[in-house]
Amino acid sequence: MSGNTKLKNGLQAFLDERFNISSLLQIADKKKVPIHKHAVWYYMGGIATMYLAVQFITGILLMIYYVPEISSAHASILKINSKIDFGWFIRSLHSWGANLLIAILFAHLFSTFFMKAYRRPREFTWLTGLLLMVICMAFGFSGYLLPWDDVSFFATKIGLDIAAKTPLIGETVANMLRGGEHIGQATISRFFAIHVIVLPAALLALLGVHLLLVQLHGMSAPGSFNDLPEAKKTYEKFFPDFFYKDILVWILAANVLFALVMLNPWGIGPEADPFAPAPVGIKPEWYFLSMFQFLKLIPPMVGPIEGELFGMVLMGLAALGFVILPFVDNGKSKAWSRFATIFGLLILTGMILLSIWGALS
Amino acid sequence: MNYPIWVVPYLGGPWVIGIMAIIHIFISHFAVGGGAFLALAEELAYKRKDDRIYQYLKDHSRFFVLVTTVAGAATGVGIWFTISLVSPDGTGSLIQIFTLAWALEYLFFAAELATAFVYYYTWDRIDKAAHLKIARLYFIFSCFTLVIINGIITFMLTPGKWTQNHNWFDGFFNETYWPSLLIRLSIMFAIAGMYALVTSSRIKDPEFRTYMVRFCAKWLLPVFILGPILSLWYLHEVPQATIDTIFTGIQTSGVGNFSILARAVYLSLVLSGTVILFAFFGPYLNPRGFTFRIAILFMICGLAVTGTTEWMRELLRKPYVIYDYMYSNGIRKAEIDKISQTGFLQQGKWASGLAQGQDNPTARGEIVFKYQCMSCHTEKGYRAMQKMLGERDRDSIQSFLQMLKEHDKDKNPYLGIMPPLAANDDEIKDLAAYLSTLNQKNKVTPAANICLPAL
Numbered sequence: 122m123s124g125n126t127k128l129k130n131g132l133q134a135f136l137d138e139r140f141n142i143s144s145l146l147q148i149a150d151k152k153k154v155p156i157h158k159h160a161v162w163y164y165m166g167g168i169a170t171m172y173l174a175v176q177f178i179t180g181i182l183l184m185i186y187y188v189p190e191i192s193s194a195h196a197s198i199l200k201i202n203s204k205i206d207f208g209w210f211i212r213s214l215h216s217w218g219a220n221l222l223i224a225i226l227f228a229h230l231f232s233t234f235f236m237k238a239y240r241r242p243r244e245f246t247w248l249t250g251l252l253l254m255v256i257c258m259a260f261g262f263s264g265y266l267l268p269w270d271d272v273s274f275f276a277t278k279i280g281l282d283i284a285a286k287t288p289l290i291g292e293t294v295a296n297m298l299r300g301g302e303h304i305g306q307a308t309i310s311r312f313f314a315i316h317v318i319v320l321p322a323a324l325l326a327l328l329g330v331h332l333l334l335v336q337l338h339g340m341s342a343p344g345s346f347n348d349l350p351e352a353k354k355t356y357e358k359f360f361p362d363f364f365y366k367d368i369l370v371w372i373l374a375a376n377v378l379f380a381l382v383m384l385n386p387w388g389i390g391p392e393a394d395p396f397a398p399a400p401v402g403i404k405p406e407w408y409f410l411s412m413f414q415f416l417k418l419i420p421p422m423v424g425p426i427e428g429e430l431f432g433m434v435l436m437g438l439a440a441l442g443f444v445i446l447p448f449v450d451n452g453k454s455k456a457w458s459r460f461a462t463i464f465g466l467l468i469l470t471g472m473i474l475l476s477i478w479g480a481l482s
Numbered sequence: 483m484n485y486p487i488w489v490v491p492y493l494g495g496p497w498v499i500g501i502m503a504i505i506h507i508f509i510s511h512f513a514v515g516g517g518a519f520l521a522l523a524e525e526l527a528y529k530r531k532d533d534r535i536y537q538y539l540k541d542h543s544r545f546f547v548l549v550t551t552v553a554g555a556a557t558g559v560g561i562w563f564t565i566s567l568v569s570p571d572g573t574g575s576l577i578q579i580f581t582l583a584w585a586l587e588y589l590f591f592a593a594e595l596a597t598a599f600v601y602y603y604t605w606d607r608i609d610k611a612a613h614l615k616i617a618r619l620y621f622i623f624s625c626f627t628l629v630i631i632n633g634i635i636t637f638m639l640t641p642g643k644w645t646q647n648h649n650w651f652d653g654f655f656n657e658t659y660w661p662s663l664l665i666r667l668s669i670m671f672a673i674a675g676m677y678a679l680v681t682s683s684r685i686k687d688p689e690f691r692t693y694m695v696r697f698c699a700k701w702l703l704p705v706f707i708l709g710p711i712l713s714l715w716y717l718h719e720v721p722q723a724t725i726d727t728i729f730t731g732i733q734t735s736g737v738g739n740f741s742i743l744a745r746a747v748y749l750s751l752v753l754s755g756t757v758i759l760f761a762f763f764g765p766y767l768n769p770r771g772f773t774f775r776i777a778i779l780f781m782i783c784g785l786a787v788t789g790t791t792e793w794m795r796e797l798l799r800k801p802y803v804i805y806d807y808m809y810s811n812g813i814r815k816a817e818i819d820k821i822s823q824t825g826f827l828q829q830g831k832w833a834s835g836l837a838q839g840q841d842n843p844t845a846r847g848e849i850v851f852k853y854q855c856m857s858c859h860t861e862k863g864y865r866a867m868q869k870m871l872g873e874r875d876r877d878s879i880q881s882f883l884q885m886l887k888e889h890d891k892d893k894n895p896y897l898g899i900m901p902p903l904a905a906n907d908d909e910i911k912d913l914a915a916y917l918s919t920l921n922q923k924n925k926v927t928p929a930a931n932i933c934l935p936a937l
Contacts, residue, residue, distance in 0.1 A: 209735050210748075357771070365768035366776070372756050372763070373779060376786065379756075383749040386735060 148336075152359035155342040162232035163340060163363075164370045169229055171371045172222040173328075175378065176260075179215040180317065187267065189313035191306040194269035195392040202389060209386050214378065216387040219261055221378055223408045226254050234465050237458065238341035239447035246334040247447050249327050256324045261406055263316040269309065274393030275403045277312075278304055283416065286429045304395065344452075404479065411472040412436060414479035439468055483812065483830025485570035487852045492863030495568035495856070500796070502564050504789040506557035511788070512677050513550040513594070514628050515670030517621035519678055519701065520546065520601070524617050526697075528610055534690050540605050542681045547602045549677070551595055569857065571812030572803035576634060579650050583630050590626040597623055628666060636662045639799045640719060645806055661716035668705040668712065669788070672757075675701025676777075676784045679765055683777040692769040699765035706758050721805060724798050727898050743899075746794035753787040801901045809901035811857040821904040822887060826850055847916025850909050854901070861920055871921045879921075880914035 136142045154163060186205055188197040201208035230250065233239065239247035266277040281304070285295035298315075300307020346354065357363055405413050416432040423431040442464055450457040490498055520543060527535035565573045577584060597620040604613055633654035637644065644653030678698040685691035717725065724743075731744025760783055765772045803810045813821065821829055827837035827846060836849050851867075859865045871879060886903040887910065888894035894902065905913060 203734070362768065362771050365763050366771055368763040369760055369776060369779070372759050373783070376753060376756050376783065379752045380749060380786070383745045383752070386741075386745070 146360075149360040150358070152336075152339070153356040154340050154359050154363045155346050156355045156357055157342065157346040159232075159236060159343050162228075162236065164367060165225055165229035165232060166335075167367045168370060168374045169222060169225045171374060172218050172225060172378070173324075175214060175218045175375075176222060177321070179211050179218065180321075182211045183215055184317060189267070189309050191269065191309055194267060194309055195389070198268045198270075198389050202386075210382065213382040213387040217381045218378055219264065220407070221374070221381075223257055223261060225374075226257055227408075230254055231465065231469055233341070234443075235462065236341060236343040237450065237452065237461070240341075240450065240452045241447075243334070243338050243341055244447040246331060246338060248444065249331040249334065251443060253324065253327050253331060256320055256327065258408060260316065260320050260324075261408060263312045263320065265406060266304075266308065266312050267316065268389055269393050270390035271393050271397070271400055272390050272403060274304065274395065275399040276405045277308075278399075279403065279413075280405055280409065283413075283429060283433075286427070286433060288430065288434075407476060407480070410479040411475035414475040414482070415471075417479075442468075483571070483826070483833040483853050484574075485832055487832075487856065488567040489852065489856070490568075490860075492860060494858075494860045494864045495564070496858065497864060499561065499564045499568055500793065502557055502560045504785070504792055506554065506561055507792055508673065508785050508788050509549060509554040509557060510627075511666070511670040511673045512546075513554055514621075514624040514667075515672070515674030515701075516546050516550065516677060517617070517624040518671060519674040521614070521617040521621045523678075523697070524614050528614055534687070535694075536610075538681070538685060538690075538694060541684075542678060543602050543605070545681055546677075547598050551598055555595075569803060569810075569812060572808060572810075575804060575808060576638075579644070579653060580634050580637075583634060583650070583654060587627060587630045590623050590630065594620065594623040594627055625667075628670070629663065632663045632666060633659055638802075638804050639724075639795075640721065641805055641807060657719040658716055661712050661719060665705075665709065665712045665716060668708050672702045672705040673784060673788070675699065676781055679772070680774065680777040680781060683772055683774045688770060695765045695769035695772045699761055699769075702757070702761045706761075709754070720798060723898055727800075730898075743794070743797045743800070746790060746797050750787065750791045750794045753783070753790055757783050757787055800899050811854050811901055813854070813901060813904050818889075818902055818904045822906060825906040826854070826904055826909055843912040843915045844919055845916075846909070847912035847914065850905055850913045851916055854903065854905070858900070867917060868920045871917060874918075874921060876914050876918035879917050880910060883910045883914055883917075 133142070154160070183201065186197055186201050186208065188194060198212070201212050203209070233247065233250065262277070262280060265273050267273075281295045281299060284298075285291045287294070296302065298308065298311055299305075300311050404410060415436065416429055419428040419432040421428045426434075446461050446464070450461040452458070488495055520539065523535060523539055526532070527539065597616060601613070601616045601620055604616065633656075636656050636658040637653045640657040641653050642656035644650065644656070675698045678701070679695060682691060682694040682698050685694055728744050728747060731741035731747075735741040735744055757780075760780055764776060764780060799805055799810075801810050802808060802815075803812070806815060808814050817829075826833065827849065828834055830853075833849060833853050837846055840846055840849070855867070859867050859870070862868050874882065883903055883905075885894050886896060886900065887905070889897070889902055891897045903910070903913075
């Protein structure tokens, strides 16, 4: 036996005794991935996880220099951008990464929806995914205010004002987030704590459950694949075949992120002035734009109900549809299946069109 | 200033050259590296008496001949067409300085094309040893096209002793000639490997596909082993002012000033690194899973690296088209002082002709803008003047332009990245008048017959 093989076997035995590596390898060896024409969407979850890792690492690095204090927040971001070696790079990775992460999560969410991956027994995999999406959007909302520039200030103000319209709890929640009736130091402190402690903790816990459920139930396949006779179904091993391809996709996704960072480093606007008038045409981040535009389209009063409240109820019902559908479309009824597809298409098309409209208007 | 101006709205003329050149480089590098690939792979087939490799090479050479002779030639002509329209003064100078070199380039190019066709059409018609010799001959001819064009391209950044003695041979074998030649050769082998991965991924026999995919992946090794050393050698020979611009950019990337070159360097390094990882985790570690789709993605990665690196190389030369001799707007460095005193609109056959009888200051300013600024800026698109001017009024634009006229770097921080403005005081006022109309969104009085229509 050569020295190298001895060392390898020794290391393997050492790890196996402590971490039960061989049983993990056995699980990995059994895990298989269906091969079909929609298989490309399987990569979305992996890309999202990779972008998430980028967010955690760059977020920790930014925390070293960011000061969550009203008179220093903007200056600390300026310092990161202009004085700290490669601070601009880390911040741009964080900001562009956040946008790409949410874009990929949308792709992941709708691709699993249209492949009907939410059906029994994966209802809770789907629901944890939905919650993860909400958490990531909350990350975006809370992180947007932290640089304390004029656009982030007014976009947050508008966002919280809209949230305050939610029946029963809206005003209370908005005041809790603001730390009063106005956005100020208390808001920065709260948003910072939420952004760096509350949301990461919630995300990690939910992500753990989500990934565990994915492992328990295996990869979901679309109906066209499931309907094939067993002999015609083809699979590839998750490890190493799919895993190596996953790495290639991560490399490509990282390339996209790096290209955006290098070609268009993330800047910062003038420091927020709460007493100044809001800049003309202020808009939220692109992932809130469809909701923002939808609310803009609704007249001030719809019958006896306030327009914004009416709009929020409609959006709430649409969101509720995504929560309820896994329990009604269980694959046994073609009518429900068709309804789910049409519902998803309507929401997706509406979001795209409203976002474009919002961006252009 | 001796030729008409080609206006490409929004995108700008240089990007038309850039897009055409990047595609051409990706193909022409394949033409040279692919020659080595054909010769070595055929030698392997010959030694191993492996008909599977012969059959693969037959299929691959059809793809090779089509890509290099059709797409390569079309984009090559396209480059001549666009550089003649966008940078006629620079193109004219290069033709005049390197007349003999260009003649040789065309000779070798014709020989390369002829050999490529002979190679393809003699499969199974001549004996295998003779066919292998044709493959080698093709590689030699294609290498000579690189040997010559490399001298001209490197001359543009490091003209060497040519600036003193105007001896074309000194300009040709300049400081960056050898590192550039070796870097390009190693990149060519890598690109040949990438193209061959596309054809290899189509092989039906899984065992042979695995063998060929691994073989092709190894063609990326030279660039990753030698690339860093050769790049350092290349950068060592680059003018100090260019290195200073890179370091200024590293320090100011976050605020955006003067940092585009530094960011292009980063991007080139990062993309090159990702190609190494892609080659390792893709064709090398998982040759069985290396499908046609992945091969195409890998090609796109390669194209992105090539594009970024060539873009970076072009930026290294800024603000010159021929370093220390001719600025990117076609004005010779030696002429700047004279033009600044006598006026730009008195110079050049075409510019002076356009300005003749033109009394409207805005229209005269537009002529100056189109000749001196449009080689890098557009009105409303790429590096848009409208955006760069921001809220500046006419007076502040004029002060800014006066600063751009300065030759002292302490007074003009843009000197290393922009040509000094070559205009007298009246022309600066005219140019400020024109630029202020962009800012105020007033309708610009067009200068008669100044532009060729954009394609």
